[in-house]
Amino acid sequence: MPDVRVARRYAAALFNVVVRENLLDTVERDLQNIIGVWGEHSQIDETMAHPRIPTPVKQRILRQLLEAQVSPITLNFLLFLLDKQRLDLLLAIEREFQRLSDEHRKLVRAYVTTAVPLPEDQADLLRQHINRETGLNVVLVPTVDPRIIGGVIVRVGDRLWDGSIRGYLSDLRQTLAGTRY
Amino acid sequence: MAIRPEEVSEIIARELAGFEKQIEGVGVGSVLQVGDGIARVYGLQDVMAGELVEFETHHSGNITGMVFNLEEDNVGCIVMGSVTHIQEGDTVKRTGRIIEVPVGPALVGRVVDALGIPIDGKGPILSDEYKYVLSKAPGVVDRQPVKEPLQTGLKVIDSLIPIGRGQRELVIGDRSTGKTAIAIDTIINQRGQGVFCIYVAIGQKLSTVRQVMKTLEDAGAMEYTTIVAATASDPAPLQYIAPYSGCTMGEYFRDSGQHALCIYDDLSKHAVAYRQVSLLLRRPPGREAYPGDVFYLHSALLERAAKMSDERGAGSLTALPFIETQAGDISQYIPTNVISITDGQIFLETDLFNAGQRPAVSAGLSVSRVGSNAQTKAMKQVAGRLKLDLARFRELAAFAQFASDLDPATQRQLARGQRLVEVMKQPQYSPLTMAEQVMMIYMATGYYKGSQGDVNRPSVLEDLPLEAIREFEQGFLQFTRDRYPDIAMDITAKKALTDETADKLQAALEEFRGQFTYEAD
Numbered sequence: 046m047p048d049v050r051v052a053r054r055y056a057a058a059l060f061n062v063v064v065r066e067n068l069l070d071t072v073e074r075d076l077q078n079i080i081g082v083w084g085e086h087s088q089i090d091e092t093m094a095h096p097r098i099p100t101p102v103k104q105r106i107l108r109q110l111l112e113a114q115v116s117p118i119t120l121n122f123l124l125f126l127l128d129k130q131r132l133d134l135l136l137a138i139e140r141e142f143q144r145l146s147d148e149h150r151k152l153v154r155a156y157v158t159t160a161v162p163l164p165e166d167q168a169d170l171l172r173q174h175i176n177r178e179t180g181l182n183v184v185l186v187p188t189v190d191p192r193i194i195g196g197v198i199v200r201v202g203d204r205l206w207d208g209s210i211r212g213y214l215s216d217l218r219q220t221l222a223g224t225r226y
Numbered sequence: 227m228a229i230r231p232e233e234v235s236e237i238i239a240r241e242l243a244g245f246e247k248q249i250e251g252v253g254v255g256s257v258l259q260v261g262d263g264i265a266r267v268y269g270l271q272d273v274m275a276g277e278l279v280e281f282e283t284h285h286s287g288n289i290t291g292m293v294f295n296l297e298e299d300n301v302g303c304i305v306m307g308s309v310t311h312i313q314e315g316d317t318v319k320r321t322g323r324i325i326e327v328p329v330g331p332a333l334v335g336r337v338v339d340a341l342g343i344p345i346d347g348k349g350p351i352l353s354d355e356y357k358y359v360l361s362k363a364p365g366v367v368d369r370q371p372v373k374e375p376l377q378t379g380l381k382v383i384d385s386l387i388p389i390g391r392g393q394r395e396l397v398i399g400d401r402s403t404g405k406t407a408i409a410i411d412t413i414i415n416q417r418g419q420g421v422f423c424i425y426v427a428i429g430q431k432l433s434t435v436r437q438v439m440k441t442l443e444d445a446g447a448m449e450y451t452t453i454v455a456a457t458a459s460d461p462a463p464l465q466y467i468a469p470y471s472g473c474t475m476g477e478y479f480r481d482s483g484q485h486a487l488c489i490y491d492d493l494s495k496h497a498v499a500y501r502q503v504s505l506l507l508r509r510p511p512g513r514e515a516y517p518g519d520v521f522y523l524h525s526a527l528l529e530r531a532a533k534m535s536d537e538r539g540a541g542s543l544t545a546l547p548f549i550e551t552q553a554g555d556i557s558q559y560i561p562t563n564v565i566s567i568t569d570g571q572i573f574l575e576t577d578l579f580n581a582g583q584r585p586a587v588s589a590g591l592s593v594s595r596v597g598s599n600a601q602t603k604a605m606k607q608v609a610g611r612l613k614l615d616l617a618r619f620r621e622l623a624a625f626a627q628f629a630s631d632l633d634p635a636t637q638r639q640l641a642r643g644q645r646l647v648e649v650m651k652q653p654q655y656s657p658l659t660m661a662e663q664v665m666m667i668y669m670a671t672g673y674y675k676g677s678q679g680d681v682n683r684p685s686v687l688e689d690l691p692l693e694a695i696r697e698f699e700q701g702f703l704q705f706t707r708d709r710y711p712d713i714a715m716d717i718t719a720k721k722a723l724t725d726e727t728a729d730k731l732q733a734a735l736e737e738f739r740g741q742f743t744y745e746a747d
Contacts, residue, residue, distance in 0.1 A: 049258075049268065049299040203271040205254040205319065215288070220245055221238070225326070225356065226290045226306070226341050 049141075052134045056141035059122055064149065068118060073146055075119040076139045079111070083135070093132050103127055153181040158188045158198040158209070175201060253320035257281065258300055260312045263461040264506045265291060267301045267318045276360065279303060280319045286311040290341070291318070292325055292463070295507045302507040304463035306341060325360065327471045328353040329478035334422060337439060337453040340468040342475075345455065346439075357478065359470045363529035370535045372569075375600045376487065376544050379415030379657020380408065380585055382650040385609040385667055386616075387572055387592045390600030391421075391485055391542035392533025396564055398549045398556060399574025403586050405548050407654050408572070409489045410438060412546065414445045415657035421485045421544075423451040426472035428465050429495030432457045445655065465499035473530050476543045480532065483539030488531065492548035493524060497560045514559045524560075525567045556591075570594035584651060589616045602660055603722040607675045608667045612646065615671065619643025645687045646670050648695040658703075661717035665706065666699060668728070669735055676725050683732060686739045694744040705738045 063072045083089055089110070093103055104124055111120050126132045147154060155175050157163060163171075163185075172183045179201065194210035219225075255269025270279065273293050281289040289312060295302030305312065327342035332353035337346035344351050372390030389395045397405050413423045425442075427435045435455045442448045452475055456468035469490045479486035490496070497520055504517035512518045524547070531545035547568065549561050554576065556565065565571055570593045579586035601609075622639055626632060632640070649670040652658070658666070668674055672685035690698060706713055713734065716727045723731075 053299070200254060203253050203255065203269045204251040205317070206249055206251050208249045217242075217245060221241060223350075224343075225323075226343065 048134065049137060051131065052137035053141050055126070055131065055134065056138045056145060059138070060142055060145045060149075063118065066118065068116060069146055069149070071116045072119050073142070075115040076142060079115065079119070079123075080136065080139050093127070100127065147184075151181050152184055153179050153201060154184050154186055156186045156188065156200040158190050158193060158200075160189070160191050160193050160195050160209075162189055163187050163197075171197075171199070175199070255279075255301065255318045257312060257314055257316045257318060260305075260309050260314065262502075262506050263305055263309060263463050264294075264503060265303045265305055265309065265312060265318075267303055268299070270301045270318060270320060273301055273320055274324075276324050278321045278323050278325055280321055281305065281312050282317045282319065283311045284313070284316070292467075294503070295509070304466070304503050304507075305461065306463055306467070307461070309461070324358060325467065326356040326358050327474055328355065329357045329475050330355045333452045333475055334450060335448050335452070337435075337455060338471075340454065340456045340460070340464040340471050342471060355478070357474050359467060359474050360526075361474065361477070361530075363526070364532050364534065364538070368535055368538050369532050370540075372533050372542075372596045372600050374533075374542070375597070375602055375605075375660075376412075376421065377415055377419065377657075377660055378408070378412040379659075380411055381652055381658060381663045381666055382585055382587045382589070383408075383572060384601075384660065384663055385605060386589055386613055387570065387587070387594040388597035388601040388605070389544065389546075389594060390533070390597045391544050392531060393570075393594070393596055393600075394528045394531045394545040394547065394568040395594060395597070396547050396549060396568040396571035397574070398551060398561060398565070398571050399586070400551055400554055400576045403574040403576055403579045404584060405550070405574060406434070406438065406491060408574075408585060409491055409546065409548070410441055411655065411657050412487070413442060413451055413489070414447045414655060416450065416487060417445075417447060419485075421450070421487050422476070422479045423447070424454060424472045424476045424486065424488045425451060426454040426456075426469050426488065426490050428456050428468050428490065428492060429458050429499060430455075430491065432459065441655070462499040462502040465496060466503060469493070469496055469527055473527060473543075473545075477530060480534060480541040480543035481539070483534075483541045485542045485544075487544045487546065490527075490545065490547045492550050493564060494550045494560050497523065516559060520560070521563050521567075524564055528564075528567050569596045582651070583647065584654075587650075589613070589650075590620060604664045604717050604720075605660060605667075607723045608664050608671065608673065610675055611671060611673045612667060615643065615646055619646065641688070642685070644692055645685065645690075645695060648692055649687075649699060651696070659714070659718065660721075661714040662703060664717055664723060665713065665731060666703070668723070668731060669699070669702060674723055674728055676728065678725070681728065686735045691744070697744060698738075698742055701742060702735065702738050706734055710734045 063069050092098060092106060104127060107123055107127060111123065126135065153175065157171065168185055172185060175183045192211065196209040198209050199206045253270055253272055255267040257265055258268045259266040275293055275296055277293045279291045279293060281291055283289060289305060289307040291303040291305045293301055294304050328351050330353045332351050336344055336348065336351060339345050342351065372392045374391045376389045376391045378384055378389060383389065397408055399405055409425065413425065416423055425438065435453065435457060439453055442451055454468055454472040456465040472488055476486035476488040497516060500520065500523055501516050505511060505515065509517045528545050528547060531543045533542045534540055547564060549564050551558065551561055573588045573591040574586045575588045578588060618639065622636060623643065626640055649666060670685060670687060672683040674681050687695060710730065713727055713731050717723060
């Protein structure tokens with residue numbers, strides 16, 4: 046289990062520095078890119094977690110990989126994490142960082158799941174609705190999942206609105222069977 | 227029952243027409259870590275302690291969990307089902323409900339799991355009424371003192387350690403000393419007494435549960451019994467919930483002016499299951515690694531047994547918790563806890579059991595704190611001297627082991643004690659009615675408290691060899707059933723032993739003694 050509390054502190058530290066330096070956009074993009082590349086190439090993760098590879102080597106690898114790609118502050122942060130043996134928390138840190146920067150920009154992320162790609166006009170409508178509910182600027186994060194059959198599932202923060210056919214059917218099954226568990 | 231397909235479709239169509247879904251926002255979180263019957267969940271803001279949550283798995287539908295720990299950055303849940311289908315990252319939904327089970331007459335005769343889901347293959351439980359599993363015990367004004375007896379049908383218990391309806395009586399002993407046998411005999415003896423029985427099996431073998439079920443079925447006792455089974459193969463959270471579920475089912479009868487008996491077999495395994503989930507959720511361990519609230523775990527359960535006041539319908543819920551000791555040690559943590567909560571204990575001893583004294587109740591260490599208020603007058607009349615005599619016998623017996631020749635008075639005392647002990651034996655699955663027990667005890671002691679004071683007659687067993695006593699007892703029981711049924715009927719009707727009936731009983735005893743022959747070895 047990733048230690049969320051530790052991740053929260055690292056993220057907050059990075060965030061404070063970045064805001065002071067006015068580099069929020071750059072670092073945010075950097076982190077997203079790194080997470081993306083990390084996910085695609087599992088050998089990076091394996092190398093970084095490998096106990097037999099000495100830290101200086103890992104540092105060199107990180108430098109060579111990222112020096113040209115990301116801002117110095119991001120690279121420094123990664124090297125710092127490596128030094129503190131907290132690189133495994135990167136995913137959790139990125140998530141916390143994202144949360145902080147969203148808060149900073151008065152943004153709210155709405156995760157929208159539909160069975161078929163959401164048409165732009167409907168996405169707009171959804172955006173307006175959520176904006177009215179929350180009073181914040183809305184960024185839609187769409188996912189397509191045919192298993193929900195139809196309708197839409199919207200998740201904002203810790204709240205979820207299930208308007209999918211799948212959810213409807215499972216509620217119907219519970220009602221007809223009269224079971225509670 | 228004929229079912230017409232078109233009727234079925236019509237009913238379903240009607241149900242569907244009335245089914246309208248309101249889309250409401252629900253609190254959600256995602257699984258951080260899962261295993262060993264517990265899950266840690268990220269998110270779930272505003273969730274309440276004790277609330278039910280639903281884990282949405284990819285392949286096996288929704289699995290229910292219960293919020294146990296609220297921490298700074300995550301929520302600790304116990305999972306009421308198999309955790310193997312839950313994956314990291316799965317969505318967890320709030321339900322806004324707390325845990326409840328179906329109650330009512332529909333459960334009678336059924337075998338259910340800790341959530342009230344039937345596991346006996348006899349179809350769904352048609353009960354509309356659900357009740358909270360973790361509810362509070364009735365308050366002071368809703369209760370009244372225990373006043374009616376709960377007959378176990380066992381001579382040694384009903385005479386020496388009587389149990390009243392609404393009492394909590396602990397049954398404690400080592401493994402295989404006949405604890406479950408007492409439970410089964412007591413359930414069988416409730417036939418026709420208007421007492422609904424709930425047998426809660428916690429951490430038992432499935433084969434044992436099956437065996438109990440079959441025994442009860444054969445005795446016709448399943449007609450008024452519910453079995454709640456959380457067996458050794460069930461996850462610890464279900465074992466933890468099971469006794470509360472059983473108690474809730476019993477409370478339905480208690481609160482509707484009826485009587486119920488709840489047997490928790492056994493609470494030491496319950497404590498172990500609770501210790502497991504507590505430790506996995508990193509609650510601080512205390513003595514014997516049990517969490518700090520293990521006393522409350524059992525007191526909250528057993529306090530729900532009560533005799534309700536007349537305004538509340540005068541129903542009752544009797545609790546018979548079981549505790550398994552290790553090598554007769556009753557000073558361990560859990561046994562001492564439960565001893566201090568209950569209104570007395572029935573202590574079963576391995577030595578007695580192996581010596582053929584069954585039920586292996588230790589008369590010296592067993593006690594009932596409130597049951598004597600509930601004992602019938604007839605039983606009080608004959609049992610008055612029994613406890614004293616047995617205590618004297620134990621003292622003498624210990625002393626007599628060292629002495630070679632004893633004076634005749636001591637020998638007589640010893641012989642008398644041995645005969646009493648012999649009469650206290652009782653085979654399994656043969657409970658006796660109150661009247662029969664009174665007769666048997668009178669037969670053994672020749673004593674009763676009459677209207678003119680104590681009556682002491684020489685017992686007819688005095689000149690009988692020990693080996694013949696069982697046979698004599700059985701023979702006499704049959705003899706009175708055939709020839710003098712009015713004696714038992716009179717005791718049952720008056721709930722007392724009148725001088726007249728006692729004389730009749732003495733005459734019958736002497737008559738049977740005259741015709742009784744035995745083969746000396």
